[in-house]
């Protein structure tokens with residue numbers, strides 16, 4: 001698929017771009033600064049996992065079927081308002097955790113209850129917001145040859161969009177789990193500060209999540 005990463009020049013963007021390129025997807029990295037995105041795309045393409053393109057956040061959306069938002073929560077609302085028109089008709093994967101620095105290890109509920117619910121409110125019904133990837137450390141994602149044993153909870157109100165994103169998450173080498181409607185993003189986003197606390201408390205390179213006693217449901 002053609003995937004555009006808004007804010008793809010950052011920490012999460014690196015691993016997502018490399019892993020999706022490795023899986024055969026056509027990935028474009030977006031930035032507020034077109035040249036920064038182009039330079040980063042050249043650098044990541046040199047890793048040899050597949051060609052990666054770069055451009056302004058707006059420009060990459062024109063050629064993307066799926067968009068992923070990867071900016072800090074402080075820039076979340078303004079970025080989405082600026083790209084509202086360019087995002088219409090697309091699936092938006094929102095990986096934002098609404099942290100309130102410097103209290104990174106404490107739950108912060110934003111005014112709209114979750115970043116993903118705020119995104120859906122800003123973008124309207126013409127965009128299917130899917131929230132996921134809140135519990136995977138960018139440090140783990142960054143090396144596409146590294147196996148990550150982690151579940152990824154995926155929530156959305158649009159069932160087809162939820163399934164499409166679950167397949168894309170599988171392509172990243174992760175285990176997607178259907179975690180229900182977009183409203184459940186409140187719980188997903190709230191778990192990340194707990195993981196950040198665990199990471200610090202137990203000296204981990206990035207705590208993740210694994211669920212037990214789930215059996216695959218046979219297809220109807």
Ligand SMILES: NC(=O)c1ccc[n+]([C@@H]2O[C@H](COP(=O)([O-])OP(=O)(O)OC[C@H]3O[C@@H](n4cnc5c(N)ncnc54)[C@H](OP(=O)(O)O)[C@@H]3O)[C@@H](O)[C@H]2O)c1
Pocket residue numbers: 007008009010011012013030031032033036037069070071072073074075079095096097098099133134135136137138139
């Ligand atoms: N890092 C993790 O391990 C992790 C894990 C799970 C979820 N997340 C979530 O993923 C998102 C991205 O995390 P990250 O660590 O990749 O972030 P990051 O590296 O700090 O920033 C990502 C990109 O956001 C853009 N950006 C920064 N400030 C901005 C602003 N004021 N307005 C518009 N764009 C701005 C920058 O791109 P340009 O300057 O090129 O425009 C930057 O490269 C966050 O919401 C975070 O909560 C992160």
